[in-house]
Amino acid sequence: MRFIFEKDTWQEIYDSIRKNKGRTAITIFGAFWGILLLVGLLGAAKGIENSFNSLFGDFATNSVFISGSKTTMPFKGYQEGKQIDLTTRDVEIIKKEIRGVQFVVPRNATGGQVTYGFKTGNFTIFGDFPLLDEVQKKRLTDGRFINQKDIDENRKVCVISEGIFKELYKKKEDAIGTYLKISGISYQVVGVYRTSRFEGTNNIHIPFSTFKLVYNKGDKFIWMVVTGKKNFDIVQVEADVKLLLKNIHNVHPNDTRAFRGFNLGKEIAKVTGFLKGLQFLTWFVGIATLIAGVFAIGNILLITVKERTKEIGIRRALGATPNKVRQQIILESLFLTLLAGSLGIIAGGLILMFIDYKEWLTNPTVDIPIILIAYTVLVILGTLIGFIPAYMATIVKPIDALREE
Amino acid sequence: MIKIEKLHKSYPIGKESIHVLKGIDLHIKEGEFVSIMGSSGSGKSTLLNIVGLLDIHDEGNYYLNGELIKDLNEKKAAILRNKFLGFVFQSFNLISYKTALENVSLPLYYKGVSRKERNEISMDYLDKVGLKDWASHLPNELSGGQKQRVAIARALVTKPKVVLADEPTGALDSITSNSVMDLLKDINNEGMTVFVITHEEEIASQTKRIVRLKDGVIVSDELTKAPKTPLHV
Ligand SMILES: Nc1ncnc2c1ncn2[C@@H]1O[C@H](COP(=O)(O)OP(=O)(O)OP(=O)(O)O)[C@@H](O)[C@H]1O
Ligand SMILES: [Mg+2]
Numbered sequence: 001m002r003f004i005f006e007k008d009t010w011q012e013i014y015d016s017i018r019k020n021k022g023r024t025a026i027t028i029f030g031a032f033w034g035i036l037l038l039v040g041l042l043g044a045a046k047g048i049e050n051s052f053n054s055l056f057g058d059f060a061t062n063s064v065f066i067s068g069s070k071t072t073m074p075f076k077g078y079q080e081g082k083q084i085d086l087t088t089r090d091v092e093i094i095k096k097e098i099r100g101v102q103f104v105v106p107r108n109a110t111g112g113q114v115t116y117g118f119k120t121g122n123f124t125i126f127g128d129f130p131l132l133d134e135v136q137k138k139r140l141t142d143g144r145f146i147n148q149k150d151i152d153e154n155r156k157v158c159v160i161s162e163g164i165f166k167e168l169y170k171k172k173e174d175a176i177g178t179y180l181k182i183s184g185i186s187y188q189v190v191g192v193y194r195t196s197r198f199e200g201t202n203n204i205h206i207p208f209s210t211f212k213l214v215y216n217k218g219d220k221f222i223w224m225v226v227t228g229k230k231n232f233d234i235v236q237v238e239a240d241v242k243l244l245l246k247n248i249h250n251v252h253p254n255d256t257r258a259f260r261g262f263n264l265g266k267e268i269a270k271v272t273g274f275l276k277g278l279q280f281l282t283w284f285v286g287i288a289t290l291i292a293g294v295f296a297i298g299n300i301l302l303i304t305v306k307e308r309t310k311e312i313g314i315r316r317a318l319g320a321t322p323n324k325v326r327q328q329i330i331l332e333s334l335f336l337t338l339l340a341g342s343l344g345i346i347a348g349g350l351i352l353m354f355i356d357y358k359e360w361l362t363n364p365t366v367d368i369p370i371i372l373i374a375y376t377v378l379v380i381l382g383t384l385i386g387f388i389p390a391y392m393a394t395i396v397k398p399i400d401a402l403r404e405e
Numbered sequence: 406m407i408k409i410e411k412l413h414k415s416y417p418i419g420k421e422s423i424h425v426l427k428g429i430d431l432h433i434k435e436g437e438f439v440s441i442m443g444s445s446g447s448g449k450s451t452l453l454n455i456v457g458l459l460d461i462h463d464e465g466n467y468y469l470n471g472e473l474i475k476d477l478n479e480k481k482a483a484i485l486r487n488k489f490l491g492f493v494f495q496s497f498n499l500i501s502y503k504t505a506l507e508n509v510s511l512p513l514y515y516k517g518v519s520r521k522e523r524n525e526i527s528m529d530y531l532d533k534v535g536l537k538d539w540a541s542h543l544p545n546e547l548s549g550g551q552k553q554r555v556a557i558a559r560a561l562v563t564k565p566k567v568v569l570a571d572e573p574t575g576a577l578d579s580i581t582s583n584s585v586m587d588l589l590k591d592i593n594n595e596g597m598t599v600f601v602i603t604h605e606e607e608i609a610s611q612t613k614r615i616v617r618l619k620d621g622v623i624v625s626d627e628l629t630k631a632p633k634t635p636l637h638v
Contacts, residue, residue: 008520019502314498317459318559319487319515321480394479399459402498 003327013332023304024336030296031340031378032347038286038374039348039366045282047352047361049275054196054362060103060135060227064238064263066245067223075252084249084258087219093248098240100232105131106221108211114204115181116168123164123202125182127211127221135227136199143176143191150190150207157210158182159191163201182206185214234265290378294337298385301333305389312393313401326390330383333390337382341375406566406598407433407456412465414451425451427621428465433600435566438593440601440609443618449602450571452618456600457490457569458482470566487515491560493570497552499544499559505531506540509559516563530558534588550581557588561597568592570601574608586611 003009017024068084091104108127113120132138133145141162150157158180169175179186187206195201211217226241228234242259245251251258305312312325352364414426425448433439441449454460455467458477467474470489477485491512492498499508510527518526531537534554536547544552553573560568570589574582586608593599593613601612609615610629617625 008514011520012514015503015507310498311500314500315511315515316479316483317457317486317492317498318512319483319563321483321515323480324483324515397460398479398482399454402459402494 004331009327009331010335013328013335016328017332017335020304023300027297027300027304028336028340028343030293030300031290031337031382032293032344034286034290034293035341035344035374035378036348036351037289038282039345039371040351041282041286042279042366042370043348043352043364044355044361045275045279046366047355047364048278050362050364052271052275060225060264061268062230062232062234062265063135063225063227064234064241064261064265065223065225066238066241066259066261068245068249069258069260071251071255071258073252073255075255076250078250084245084251085220086222086224086245088221089219090245090248091224094226094241094244097244098237100229100237101241102227102229103131103135103225105129105135105225105227106208107132107223107225108208108215108217108221110215112183114164114168116178119168121164121167121202123204124200125211126203126205127208127215127217128205129208132205132225135225138191138193139196140191140193142174143189145191145193146205146207151209154209154213155207156185156187157190157207158187159193159205160189161193161195161199161201161203163195164204165192167202180204183214228265235263238263238266286374290374291381293340294378294381294385297333297336297340297382298388301329301386301389302392305329305393309393309396309401309404313396313398313404316398317402322394325393326387329390329393330386333386334379334383337379340382341378345371345375406435406437406470407431407600408466408468409456410466412452412455412467413463414448414455414460415463425621426455426462429621429623431616431623431626433598435598436593436596438590438599438613439616440603440612440614441616441618442603442606442609445604447618448621449618453569453571453600453602456567457492458486483515487512487563489566491563491565491568493553493556493560493568493573495572495575497544497549497556497576499552499555501544504541504543505536505547505555508544508555509562512559512563527558527562530562531555533561534558548581549577550584553577553581553585554588557585557592561592565597567598567600570599572602572604574603574605579607582608 068086071078071080071082071084074080086106088106091106094101094104106129110125111122112125114123128146129151130145130147138145138159143159145159146157149155160175160180165175168180175189175192178189180189182204195203226237228237238261242261243253245259246253246255249258315325352366355361355364409429409431412426412429413424415422415424429452441452443449451460455462458469458474461477469485500511503511506524506527509530510523513523513526528537528540531540534557536551536554536558539547539551544555547555568589573589574585577585589599589601590611601608603609612629614626614628616623
């Protein structure tokens with residue numbers, strides 16, 4: 001194996017490669033393209049996944065939103081078309097009865113006119129518990145979110161989204177401590193947060209208890225966010241919760257429309273499945289191209305060996321042993337795949353950097369070990385495939401090789 | 406140096422085979438300058454290729470430098486070629502993408518000589534054939550005579566015991582032919598064994614011994630009188 005480390009061996013290969021530039025370029029193109037595609041596709045797939053994840057921001061992904069609606073079946077003497085309202089009592093029962101439930105967060109919402117100084121706008125006002133911050137993490141840029149004390153004391157405080165801040169306040173203004181008029185009542189601003197893309201942009205959150213009093217909701221609320229514990233199937237949790245609610249509210253067990261549910265976990269699982277498929281496809285396409293590239297190298301080397309039969313004959317007449325000849329061809333193959341692979345990785349990396357720079361996707365990256373594995377596979381295959389032309393180059397007698405025109 | 410006894414060689418052609426060499430006995434001593442003549446197809450190249458270990462014979466014995474050549478594997482053959490033999494071909498057989506100097510130094514590369522030393526030695530030999538100034542030129546930038554001189558330098562660079570030349574002047578005009586022959590004579594005068602194939606009496610008469618082949622057998626084998634000096638123009 002010493003020959004690998006000898007400068008002369010590589011010099012000879014370098015000469016032969018350099019002086020046959022066209023051939024070299026065509027040869028490396030296949031493998032270059034393969035690894036470029038693999039890196040590019042894997043990175044893009046990762047970028048799509050990241051973009052998707054950032055879309056939901058810090059939402060608990062194993063959650064389901066449930067709200068009451070009208071019944072569509074008569075049951076226990078009740079006519080169909082009965083309006084079902086969720087109540088805080090439901091929350092307590094769900095928490096007690098259903099295994100696998102982590103949080104149950106009731107929420108209220110209404111539209112309302114909001115005024116600050118001379119500025120005014122129509123925004124969505126939410127009545128929320130501090131717990132909301134657990135299931136839909138609020139990225140506060142200033143101040144704090146609603147806390148238990150706000151709830152206990154029915155404080156007139158509010159947390160506003162950045163969108164509202166931009167509409168009502170001047171750029172550098174400090175919103176914390178200022179007062180907003182919401183539907184004619186003054187609230188003190190205690191926090192400003194940045195919304196994720198999934199939420200609306202113009203939201204105001206006030207304490208659930210305050211909302212209840214101001215809008216006269218009693219124990220009723222519009223919907224709740226239920227999150228599942230780790231390792232619990234959120235689809236099952238949804239079914240269990242709905243069944244329990246039907247029982248409490250005297251709804252026919254087969255009435256599927258009395259409660260509405262948006263199962264975030266299920267939707268995300270769908271997309272995740274899609275992403276998995278995408279990644280699988282990426283791998284498949286990438287590896288197939290890679291292998292095709294390696295075969296291209298082998299094939300072209302085989303053709304060039306044919307073209308070079310005479311040259312190889314000359315070399316053998318001058319004293320090149322079959323081993324030397326084979327070594328050279330295999331090392332050429334190795335070198336070309338190394339080069340093609342490196343160029344492919346660099347080009348792929350540059351493309352991903354460009355995509356990242358343009359912010360077309362979020363953080364399109366490929367794990368280094370994956371690149372290394374792909375690279376190693378490429379180089380090993382490239383070397384192995386080099387054995388075929390190397391073998392072909394030495395099976396003919398030197399005189400037959402020399403006779404070739 | 407070269408000893409051949411009852412050498413036979415046939416080429417299979419389909420199911421048939423043609424008997425090309427039909428019992429050749431030939432003994433060439435060190436330092437001889439031998440030419441082989443004969444009509445086309447008489448088996449000259451076949452003989453030379455066997456002597457040059459580029460091809461294998463079917464029957465008979467061949468001793469190169471006292472060593473019986475039998476069941477030689479390709480590796481051994483390559484080493485022997487590199488060590489004992491230098492080739493000059495009718496069609497030059499230079500590697501087209503290598504410069505004159507690189508072509509000359511190739512046998513030294515396979516001999517394992519370091520690059521620096523290789524280039525020095527090769528340059529000396531290029532100088533010897535009068536092509537020092539052409540060292541960095543590619544073969545297609547050289548004339549036929551120059552190419553053949555590069556090929557001769559390449560054949561000599563490993564200081565072989567025998568130089569084998571298959572119609573070295575076949576592709577050259579008479580003037581360049583003579584300069585090539587002069588080179589071969591110089592080599593021979595330095596003690597190297599030279600073995601050439603030629604069609605031309607004019608060339609053969611410049612060697613010291615002429616072997617004539619006909620239909621695969623030697624029909625005459627005689628020393629030339631005093632080797633003639635060629636006409637210089
Ligand atoms: N590889 C081969 N396969 C089959 N037949 C061959 C082969 N090489 C040579 N021959 C035949 O062997 C015979 C001798 O060929 P060889 O090349 O030795 O002749 P030569 O004396 O060198 O002729 P020339 O002067 O034309 O070069 C010819 O009939 C030729 O057709
Ligand atoms: Mg011939």
